[in-house]
Amino acid sequence: RASYAERFSHVMVDEFQDTNPLQNELLCLLERGNLFRVGDERQSIYRFRHADVGLFREHRASAAADGRERSITQSFRSRGEVLDAIDLVFEGLWGDEFRPLEPGPEAWSSEPRMSPCVELLVTDRHKGRWDDRFEAQGAEGVEPFGSAMRGVTPWRAAEARLLARRVEELTTRGPFSYGEVVLLLRATTHIGVYERALEERGIPTYVLGGRGYWSQQQVGDLRAYLAALANPLDELALLSVLASPFAGISVDTLVILASSARAAHRNLWSALGEIGAGGAGDDIPEADAKCIEAFVERFGGERAAAARISIETLIDRVVTGSGYDRAILAMPAGDRRMANVRKLMRMAREFEAEEGRDLRGFIDFVAERDLITEREGHAPLEAEDLDAVKLMTIHRAKGLEFPVVCVADLGKGGREDDAALRISDDGRLGIRLASLEGEASDSAELSQMKEQGKLDDEEEERRIFYVAATRAQEHLVLSGATDLEKLSAPAALEEPMRWLWPTLAPGLAEMGARGEAREPYGHREVVVRCEVLRPEAVDDLLPAHDREPARPEPEPPGLEALTAPALAAVPVPEALPVSRLSYSSLARYERCGYRFYLERALGLPATGEARPAPRPGEANGEGLPGLVRGTVVHALLERLDPSRARLPEPEEVAEAIRVTGEPVREADVEELISMVAGFTGSPFFERLANARRVRAELPFAFTLDTKGGSLLVDGVVDVQAEEGDRLLVVDYKSDRLEGREPSVVVAASYSTQRLVYALATLRSGAPRAEVVYVFLERPDEPVAATFGASELPQLETQLLGVAEGVLAGRFEPSRAPHRGLCAGCPGQASLCVWGPERTQAEEPPPVGVVLGVNAG
Template sequence: RVQPGDITILFRALTNVQDYEGALRRYGLDYYLVGGKAFYSQQEVFDLLNLCRCLDDPDDVVALIGVLRSPMFGLNDDAIHALRPENEDWFNRLVEPPPEYLPEFLQDRITFAGRTLHELRASKDRVSIATLLAEAVARTGYDAALLAEYLGGRKVANLRKLIDQAAAFDRSELFTLKDFVERLQTSVLQETDEEFATTLPETGAVIRLMSIHQSKGLEFPVVIVADIDRKGPPKAANAYLHSQWGALVKLPDEFGVEREHLALRMLKIEETAADAEETLRLFYVAVTRAADHLILSAGLEPDAKRNSPWLQLLEKKFDLQTGLPKGDPYLGTAVGVGRRIEVPDIKVHRTPPLATPAKTHRESQPLTNFDEALRSAVPVPLPRSTNPFGFDSSAPRTWSVSHLEQIDARLHPVIGHNAGNRDSDSVRLSTAEEIGTLVHAALERLDYSDLPHWSTAVDEAIRGSRKPPVPAVETTARQLVERFAMSSLAQECAMSRQMFREVDFLLPANPEDVSGIRDIVSGQIDLCCEDETGAWRIYDFKTTDDRSGHDDVLHLAPYKFQLGVYALALEAWLQRKIASAGLVLMRPQVREVALRWDDAARAETRTRLLRAVHAAREA
C-alpha cells in the first residue's frame, strides 16, 4: 500500500507550485514543500508586518485595520465599520467606549485591542523588536489561533522564524522599529526568496514537493513528474555578457525594422544546442528518481502541439494514447504508428532534375560569410534611445529646513553673531548634541498635566535611547528638563487647548507656482500649542548655554528663517494665521524669545525661502 511519505512530486520549476498546494489542501493531504521560497508571501508574515507598521505609525489606517481583522483580535467587518471615527483617528478611537449596539463579545474584543495596542506602542522604544513581537503574540494568543488553521504547525514555525529575524536585527543595535518595518516591507514587495521554516523532518509521512535539481542523488518509491509539456523559461536576448565575446547588446529597432546582431545570432545558435542537451539531462534525472513507480503528468489535448522537448521525446518513443512503445523490442514490428520521418523516401530520377533558382528575398547571410560581412561592415552611430538620461533640473525635489537654513545663512549673513552650536563652557560639540537629543526626547514625553514628576520623562527617554548617556550628559539633561518643567512657560503650555509635539511637515516651497514643478520643504516643529483664546504659538527649544549678553534681536537673527518656515508650515496646515513663533532658551535660565510674526515677516520668509530653494537647485 502506498503511503503519503512514499510520494514525491517533482517540478522543473516551483513557479506554479501554489496550484498543487491548493489542490492538496482541498483533499486534506499533508505535504512538505522542500526549499519553498515564498516565506514573505504568507499571511502570518503580513499580519506581523501590519502590527509593526501600526505600532510605528498609529496613523497607518490600512495596517491597523489589517491587525484588527487578523486572528490577533478577530474583529469582523461590521465591528470595524462601527468603529470608524469622525476625525479618522482610528488608533485613539480604540480606547474610547465601543458602540453599545455591537454584541458583547465584539465590545470586549475592541476594548482588549485598544488596551493591548496602546501598551505595546508605549513600550516599543524601551524593548527590543523581538521582545515586542513576542509580547504581542503572547498577549493575543496569535500562535494558538494559527495552530487551529490548516498547516498550523508550519504557520507557527514561520511566525517564530520571523521573530528570530527580528532578534538578529536587534543584535546590530543600530536600527529601530521603523527600520525593521522598511526592511520587512521591502522583502514582501520584492518577493525576496526565503525558505519556509522547517516543521517536519525529511522522513516525515507527508507528500514531498520539490524541484528536479533538489532531487539529484535521491530516490523515492513513487515519483510524479508534473507538467512535462511545460515550455522552458524564455531566454532574454536583449543583453548578454559572454566570457569570450564580451558584452552583447541588442540594438533598438529603427523605424520598425529589426536590426540583426550577428554575435547575438551566433549566441542563440550556441545556446539552443546547449539548452537542448541540458533539458534532456534534466529529464533523465527526473525519470530515474523513482524506485518502484513513475508517473509522467501533462495536461494536453490529443491533437495539440507539443511544447516541451520532453514530451516530443516521449511521443517519438511511445504512443501517448496507449502508453505502448512505438516499436516492439522483441519482434521488431510496429505496434503504434511510426513517424513519417522514419520511413525513407526513394525516388528514381530518369532525367536530370531542373535547377531551382535560389531565393533572393532572404536578407540575412549564413554564418559562413561572417568574416566577410564583418570586414565590410560600416560603423553607424547608436540611436538616441541608447543615450543615458541627463539630470532633469526642473523635476520637483524635497529640501530639508536645515539644508536650506545653511544656504540662507550664506545669502543673508548675520554680522556680529557667533555660531549657535558652540557652548561657552567648553563642552565638546558631540556632547552638546547628546544633551540636546536627550532633552528633546524627554520633552516629547513630558506629561504637562503632572509637571512635578518631570523625571519620569527623562527616565523614559534614557530607556528609549540607543545607548546609555554618560553621567555628565544625563545630569545636565535632568537639570534642563527640571528647569523648564518648573518654569512659567511650561505652566502656560499646560493650560493649552491643544498641543502637538515633534510635528513633521511637508511644505510646498511655492504653492502659487502654476508650472507644475513644486519643490517640497520638510522639517519638524518641536512644540505648537493653542492657548485659551484660540491663538497658536510655536516653540523651538535650544539647549546651548547662552551667556553672550546679546539682545533678543541678535538672538533671533540666525533662527529667523527657520522659525519663519515653521510658521508658514503650521499656517498652511491650520489654514489660519498663527500668533507667534519663538525660541525657548534653556540656559542659563528658561526664557522665550519670540519672533515678530506679521505680514511683513511672512513676505520676507517666503522671499528668502524661494531664494534658498533656487540656490539649492543651482548648486
C-alpha cells in the first residue's frame, strides 16, 4: 500500500459521486492527505453500477467540517431562462438542500433565437380515453397514428407525433439546424418510436448508443443467414432466413415444412433439399415451392463457395443477388437500413483482417459483441457531426451539451425491483415467504428494504432528469404523458411528468390545447410554452395529417452532383501486414503468394467456379468431390471412440453427405464406411486405443518472434494422444494416392503442416513429438516423424523461413501455374502476369521435396 501511495504527489478523482464502496476503499488506501475529490451529487446516476451517492455526502461533510470544501454553483452552459426553469423545478423538489445554479456572464447577453426558451408538451396518459376516441378506427383495422406506430401504446404514439412536429417547427421552419437538436430518453426501449416519428416528417436522425443496431431487422436477417450458411442444421437460423426477404416463404409453409421434417425424423435442410429437387408435396403452395427451389439452388452454391470467399463478399452477394437491397431501400429510412448492412460488412472485413477467414468465428464474434457491448448505435451515414437530430440515452449525454434539448418519454414510470431475495449492504437478509395456502408475502426485512430501495430509485430518477435538463444551452423541451385528472400526490417511481407539470405550469389541467405558463422566480418570471394533447381534442393540436404524415420525397440532386471532383493521385500503398497465420494460410502462400495476397490481405472474392479440376472418377458426377469427401470422413472419424470402435451406420453417413448439399449415392456411402473400417482395423488404430489420453479436433496456437514483432500461428489437429514421454499428433488424409507412396505425398504436400504440428506440440511442453499421417486409402502405412525438444530452435528457424515471404510482404505469382491452382483466382482474368495458356493448363506431375527430419 505504501509503495503505491508514495508514487503520487497528488491524486484527483473526477465524477466522485459515481464511485462505489469498493472503488472508494481503494482510493482511501492511496490517500496521504493529498486526495482531491470533484463531483456533483445531483449528477449521481449510476446506482445500477453500485454507485453510492452517500459516499460523496460523507466525504463532503467531512471536508466541510475541516474547512476543505468548495462549491461551484455557476453555470457557463445554459441561458438564464433555462437555468431559472431548472432551479424552479428542483428547488420545489429538493428544498433547502438544493443550491440554485447561478447564470454565467453570458447567460443574458443576447436575445434568444426562439422564445419562450422552455416548453412543456403534455399528452394525456389515460389509455381508456384514447381507446374510446379511436374505437371506430380500431374496429376497421386502421392505425390512428399510422402504420409505423402499430403496436405502440396510443399515448406514447401521440406524444412522439407531437414532439416530432415541434422539432420540425424548431428546425425546418425555425431558427435551429437539425444538428443542434438532441432527443434524450431514460432508456433505449422506445427510442425507435421517436426515431420513426421524426423520419416520417423528413427529419434526418442519428441514433447514438443503445442496443438499437443489433435489434435491427436487417442485421438479424444477415446474422441468421451467416449462421445457416455455416450450419444449415441450425433450424432457428434457417427458419429465420426462410421467413426473411432472402427466401420470402410464407409462415404457413414454414409450419408445414417444420412439422413434416419432425414427423419424418429428418432435419429441415434435408427436407428443403427434396423440395429443391422437385419433390414438393401438394400441401405446399406452388409459389412457395418455386421460392424454395430458387433458395436451395442459390444457398447450396453459396455454401460450396463460403470457404473460398470473404465474409464481406458473402453478405454482399446475398444482399444484391436476392433483391434484399431493393426491398429494404424501398422501406422507410431505407438508406439507414442499408447503412446498417454495410456496417456489418465492414465488421466482417475488419474481423478477417485480424483473424483470417473464419465464418463460424465471425458469427461467434458478433454474438459476443451483441452480448457485451452496452451501446452499439446504428450505422452512421456521415460523421457524428452531421446535420441530423441525435437520439441517445440521458446516461450517454452526461458531460455533453446541445443548443436544443428535448427530454422525451417523460410518461415512462420507473420500475420497482421485485426480487424475492435481497441482501443489503450492511448484511441484512430479506426474503419472500410462501404460505401453506400457496400465497407469498414479504418478510418485514424485505418490505423495509424494498421501500427504501424504492425511495432511493425515485431520488435517482430525479437526478437523471436533472442531468438531462442541464444539457440544454439555449432551448429546453420537456415532453411526456401523464393523467391530468389524477389529483393525488405523485407516488415514488411514477412518471416524471406527474411531478414536473405542477411546478412549471400549475394551471395546465385547465389550459386549452396551447398556452403559456408564467411562474415567479426570484425577481424574474419563468415563462413556459405549453401544449396539451387530449384525446377528445386531438384534432385541434394533432390533426389527421400530423398523426400519419406523408413522408416527403427527397429533392433531386443539383447539377453540382454531376460534376466529378478532381482527385489527387493515390500513392501505391505498402502491402498489408499479416499478423496471424495458420498452416492452411502458409500452404496457400506456398502455392501462390499473389493469390494469397489478393484473397487474404485484400479480401477479393473468388470468381466463377472455384473448384479445382476434378479427379478421375469425380467427373460427370461420379463420386464425391475431394473436399466434400474429406469433410465427411473427418466428421465420421471425429465421432470415433478408439476405446470401442463402432462403424457408422449407412444412414449416419448419408446424413453427413446431405449436410454438405451433395446428393447421396450408395457407392459413396459404402466407400466412406470402408475407409473408416480400414482405419479401425489397422495396427495404428490399436495403438491409439492403448494411448493414455486421446483428444479429437484439438485447437492450438503459439507465437513466433519476428524482427517486426510477433506472428500468431494457429490451427487444429485431428487427434492428439499421450503416449509415454511423447505426444502423438495424428492427421487423417482422404487424398486419392493414385499409385503414389504416402511418404512421397507427405514430403511434397504436407511438410509445412508437419513442421507446424511439431512446433505446436513441443511448445506445449512435451519432451518429444511424433507427427503421424494416416492415409485412409492405405491405413496400414502411416507416415511418422519424431521431433525432440532440442530441435525446437531449428524448427522455429525453419518455420520463419517458410513464412519469411509473408512477413516481408513478398506476394509473387506461382512459378508453376495450372488449372487446379488458378481456378477461381480473382486475379486470373486481368491482374496476373500469367496468361490463360498457363493458368488453364493441366497440372504437372507432383514432385516432392522431403523435409529433413528424424524418422521414428
